[in-house]
Amino acid sequence: MGTVVEFKNVTYTYPLSEKPAIKNMSFKIEEGKFYGVIGENGSGKTTLCSLVRGFAPDFYKGTLEGEVLVDGKPTTEYGPGELALKFGYVFQNPFNQISGVKDTVFEEVAFGLENFGFDPDEIEQRVTDVMELTDITAIALKNPFELSGGQQQRVALASTIVLKPDILVIDEPTSQLDPEGTESVFKIISEMKNEHKTILLVEHKVDLLAEYADEILVLKDSELIKAGPKQEILSDISLLKKNVQLPQMSILGNELRKLGLPIKNIPITEDQAVDIVKSHLAKGGKS
Amino acid sequence: MFREKLSAVKENPIAALYPTTKGWIVILYCICVTALSTVKVNGYALYLIPLFLMIPVLFAVSGIWEKFFGFFKSIFIFVAFIFIVQTLLIRSDAVLFRFGFLSIYEDGLQHAIFLCFIILNIAGILLWLFQTTETKEMTYALEKMGMSYKASFVFLSTFQMIEVLGKSSKTIMNAQRARGIETEGNIIVRCKAFFPMIVPLVVSSIMNTEERVLTLECRGFDTKCPKTRLLELKKSGNEAKAIVISVIVTAAVLIGRILLWVL
Numbered sequence: 001m002g003t004v005v006e007f008k009n010v011t012y013t014y015p016l017s018e019k020p021a022i023k024n025m026s027f028k029i030e031e032g033k034f035y036g037v038i039g040e041n042g043s044g045k046t047t048l049c050s051l052v053r054g055f056a057p058d059f060y061k062g063t064l065e066g067e068v069l070v071d072g073k074p075t076t077e078y079g080p081g082e083l084a085l086k087f088g089y090v091f092q093n094p095f096n097q098i099s100g101v102k103d104t105v106f107e108e109v110a111f112g113l114e115n116f117g118f119d120p121d122e123i124e125q126r127v128t129d130v131m132e133l134t135d136i137t138a139i140a141l142k143n144p145f146e147l148s149g150g151q152q153q154r155v156a157l158a159s160t161i162v163l164k165p166d167i168l169v170i171d172e173p174t175s176q177l178d179p180e181g182t183e184s185v186f187k188i189i190s191e192m193k194n195e196h197k198t199i200l201l202v203e204h205k206v207d208l209l210a211e212y213a214d215e216i217l218v219l220k221d222s223e224l225i226k227a228g229p230k231q232e233i234l235s236d237i238s239l240l241k242k243n244v245q246l247p248q249m250s251i252l253g254n255e256l257r258k259l260g261l262p263i264k265n266i267p268i269t270e271d272q273a274v275d276i277v278k279s280h281l282a283k284g285g286k287s
Numbered sequence: 288m289f290r291e292k293l294s295a296v297k298e299n300p301i302a303a304l305y306p307t308t309k310g311w312i313v314i315l316y317c318i319c320v321t322a323l324s325t326v327k328v329n330g331y332a333l334y335l336i337p338l339f340l341m342i343p344v345l346f347a348v349s350g351i352w353e354k355f356f357g358f359f360k361s362i363f364i365f366v367a368f369i370f371i372v373q374t375l376l377i378r379s380d381a382v383l384f385r386f387g388f389l390s391i392y393e394d395g396l397q398h399a400i401f402l403c404f405i406i407l408n409i410a411g412i413l414l415w416l417f418q419t420t421e422t423k424e425m426t427y428a429l430e431k432m433g434m435s436y437k438a439s440f441v442f443l444s445t446f447q448m449i450e451v452l453g454k455s456s457k458t459i460m461n462a463q464r465a466r467g468i469e470t471e472g473n474i475i476v477r478c479k480a481f482f483p484m485i486v487p488l489v490v491s492s493i494m495n496t497e498e499r500v501l502t503l504e505c506r507g508f509d510t511k512c513p514k515t516r517l518l519e520l521k522k523s524g525n526e527a528k529a530i531v532i533s534v535i536v537t538a539a540v541l542i543g544r545i546l547l548w549v550l
Contacts, residue, residue, distance in 0.1 A: 081510035096498040112506035
């Protein structure tokens with residue numbers, strides 16, 4: 001797998017701010033992998049996404065030290081709109097992602113393709129397919145502003161996916177959604193993973209990341225304190241001391257281990273926990 | 288399948304006219320209003336009154352007769368207020384009526400009729416245009432005439448955002464009411480409630496702008512390439528006839544006005 005994004009000793013400070021929002025960060029994002037980004041509020045997760053996409057420093061201005069490379073080229077060297085087909089970006093607030101110039105969901109999803117000058121027949125085909133994928137066909141002729149938060153977020157995802165970007169940057173897409181809406185958004189993201197898209201997802205719901213992500217990046221106080229495969233990171237109980245949220249199953253597994261249960265690998269998902277319990281029961285419940 | 292449903296099919300031949308044709312009709316009508324407003328009968332711009340009767344006729348032949356009453360109701364209070372203020376406040380030597388301490392002067396009545404029927408005529412014709420033409424149709428037609436993509440976006444989003452901001456203000460109003468701010472009562476109470484409502488509305492709109500700009504950037508708004516439009520605007524075939532009739536009527540009005548000057 002090739003590297004699609006690389007941070008080389010990146011430090012970024014917003015204009016009028018004295019403290020950097022990202023400090024001396026270095027890591028690589030590999031093609032086709034699903035990265036989960038976790039950390040406390042204000043730890044720099046959204047800034048990280050803005051740097052990956054090239055919004056910072058191009059749009060936000062500020063000071064960038066080090067380099068953010070996309071396909072080996074610094075983001076600062078890309079022209080306006082050049083990264084739009086490479087990256088899909090989904091923001092936290094679905095309401096703000098509605099263009100405000102379209103009367104129907106169908107037109108809203110097609111808006112990006114219209115901007116890139118695609119053929120109308122291709123637009124219709126792509127929009128129809130993506131509406132099917134995101135389960136919004138039934139609301140295709142509704143006004144996007146009249147939808148619920150969950151439906152609006154699915155429309156926002158559809159509007160991004162329809163451009164067929166190689167990399168999806170998704171910033172807390174479920175923060176305003178109910179469990180049902182959250183589940184539907186994760187199903188769509190998981191479909192994207194199956195299509196071998198590279199995904200960078202900022203999310204507080206670590207239990208869902210444990211299920212879907214490949215790699216986890218942990219941010220604290222503007223620094224990358226840990227990065228690696230999800231099993232290794234999310235089972236590291238020492239992270240709790242650094243106020244990093246871990247999956248319920250990791251905490252449970254650790255507690256059971258403390259009670260003397262012979263758990264070799266701390267589980268991070270329900271399935272893993274169930275397997276451990278099953279194997280323990282199969283042994284007659286003995287330590 | 289969905290593309291066919293994007294453009295509303297208009298059965299009425301007048302309502303189905305091409306947006307720019309309707310735009311020309313509005314412009315020619317405004318020229319007629321301007322010309323007839325200068326024709327005075329004993330100092331009164333009385334020709335504006337029969338011209339205004341054209342508006343309900345236009346609504347009727349466009350198949351939206353019932354919408355005329357809605358328009359009239361919404362503008363009536365505004366026009367009546369202007370009429371009363373003009374008739375009572377503009378004074379001259381000639382008093383027409385006297386009701387106790389209130390006097391209606393000739394100049395006041397002349398100004399009131401002039402101003403009110405100009406407002407009614409222009410508001411009426413603009414409303415006819417917007418009732419028979421969707422904003423997106425208008426924008427697309429203007430874009431075809433050479434208006435920039437960015438300008439058409441601003442035009443279209445402004446119309447949509449009025450509705451969205453209206454909804455947001457209601458939400459904020461309910462939230463402020465839940466916090467104990469009185470929003471109903473006399474004019475002073477309403478004025479006091481206005482600031483706790485308008486400040487969050489404006490601040491949140493400004494804060495959201497940044498994210499909206501980035502969303503547009505992500506969706507290729509700034510990309511330098513020819514844009515596609517899914518909306519198809521078709522001409523009804525009656526455009527030439529409509530323009531010819533409008534031009535003839537406007538020419539007749541202008542010639543009549545010039546003859547009145549000359550003779």
